[in-house]
Amino acid sequence: MFNVRQISDDFYYVGGNDRRLELFENVYPVPDGVSYNSYLLVDDKTVLLDTADAAIAHQFLENLEHVLDGRTLDYVVVNHMEPDHCATLCDIVVRYPDVKIVGNTMTFRMMKQFFNFDVDQHAIVVKDGDTLETGHHVLSFVTTPMVHWPEVMMTYDSTTGILFSADAFGTFGALHGNLFTSEMDLDESFWDEARRYYTNIVGKYGVQVTNALKKASTLDISMLCPLHGPIWDEDISLMVEHTASWAAYKPEVKGVMIAYGSIYGGTANAAEILASKLSEKGIHNIKVYDISKTDLSYILSESFKYSHLVFASASYNAGLFTPMQNLLIEIKEHLLQNRTCVLIENGTWAPSAKKTMKAILEPLSWNYIGEELTIKSRMKNADFEKIEALADVIVEDMNKEHQVKEEAPVRKWRCKICGYEYSGEELPENFICPLCKHPASDFEEITE
Template structure:
């Protein structure tokens, strides 16, 4: 039985959701699942915009056959070659042997790497702002290299003013019947997942996202159809502004996040004392995470959200506690910048974590490393009271 949603009079969503998948890209936890969006336009020519992950291929083909209702498939627009969107292109070609694949030149070698069918025989190569007329509708194509693969592009329906945004403007989370962002409380229920999706998947490529946003600003966009998550038809500016903030590495909130690693609870105690002192000084909405139980993707996302970051860790095997080292490596890989950072360390006989953590942040762009820090010898003592107080005061004063 098909599961199809009507987007406009002649545009249909034929995607699906996977609530069983535990890790997106086998890395990022997705407790709310994920959707794979695919769209069909019924014009004089029929157009499929991207496919889906192999995990929902059965549902996808039921939906596609239902919408086509006996018609053949004329075009498949390939906006992005990642397997969660292209895995079943080979099956589409076998079922619809006359279909033409609309893509850019960088897509062709990837098609050959993933599939065995003769690629050149069926490709329509498009360049920046080339157009494809399908009858009533005309598509224009905008290249989006490294958002977040080199071949990525977006497609713009010049008639209905719809942007098919590939991985842009997507989010983790399964579709629960409500296909449109205005049908859910997006800010309450989806924003954290949207941020975590963007920062971890695309965040490293902020410059490239900024370039795409500048191109998009020249288009009249009435609807955004991403490859993951709800479709946007209202309040587009609010979500676009979030993307502008995230991709320019600006803090979303003037807020403090404390991420700590603790083996026996002593470093955690120091982090708790600091948080309490910050609260006493009027700092609100402090976020705290134990890096041993919180997935790095959450801490990376929160580090992009907050303006002030505190990292507390014990020394371990002559270095940084392993879970914290992983987090810091991820932050560097995702090009974190423009933040105020404070360091706390613990060590029973040779504390070295603080020095090594500072070296990591010193290699990042526009990081203000506070001179004020805290060194604990095994457990928090009265001797650390002054340094904890000084750090809390410095963070509080720099927030205003």
């Protein structure tokens, strides 16, 4: 049986929930499932905005058929080619053989990699700023490359002010009947999942998200319709502010996150003592994680949240404890900036954790504070004094008013493939884009 809701004049929600899914993208735990959002415009022409994941194909197609009520489907707009939003595109083409598919050049290049139907026969290629008139509505297309794939675009309806924002402004979690944010209590747990979604899915692309927000700021937006999570009919500015802050890598709270990797308990003990000392000295926002138990997606999200990060790890095979190595690589790959960091190592016969941790994190140019702290197997009396001193250093640094230095203007280059921006005096000839791995020859200088 169909399950649809009208979201505005002529627009309907035809998506659905997958509550059985355990790992989103087969990586990130989603204990509360996930929603796959799809929207249908019923005007003089009918327009489907994105399809859905194969897991909810039956429900999605039933919803679509019900709202069409015997009419054919004229257009499908593909804002994002990822399979969780396009897996059922082939079903659409089979059911509605005359349908036209709207996307950009990169969209159709990818589409041909996923499907065997005659893509060119259905394709309408659009670029940034192009429009599609459907009768009473005018849809315009806003390209937002690398948020978080290179083909991504958003669709704006100037008639209603609705922005269909692809993976931007989304969250983990299935919907519980409450489709709109005006029907929900946006408590701390909601924002924790919203941040975890952003940091893990989009977090690497801060520059690209900022560019997308600049484009969105020129639009008169009444509603945000993402591909995951609730529709933003209220608190739009709050979601945009959070997203802008995450994209700029600004900590949400002045506090300390301690993540430890411990084998026999010595490193865990040091982390717990440090947390207690910080509390005694008046720090309220403290979070401690055992990285062998907590999934890395949660700790990455918390790393975006807190201003000061402590990583305490055992040495392992003359290197770094494997779970800690995996965590730090995740953080490095997500390009997290503007953090103050403390490193603690433990080792019995050859302490090596700190050197390895610093080498992994080196590209992020973080601010390291505190004297080197190396524990030999278990905490001793002298180590207590060092932990106390380390807590003092952290508290002192947290009480400082960190001022942003005014830097001299620099030149900027943008990757023509993915939109990544490089700043500096010159673009090195051997530079490789950290996002799409294309060479310097695929960059152009930004002159505006």
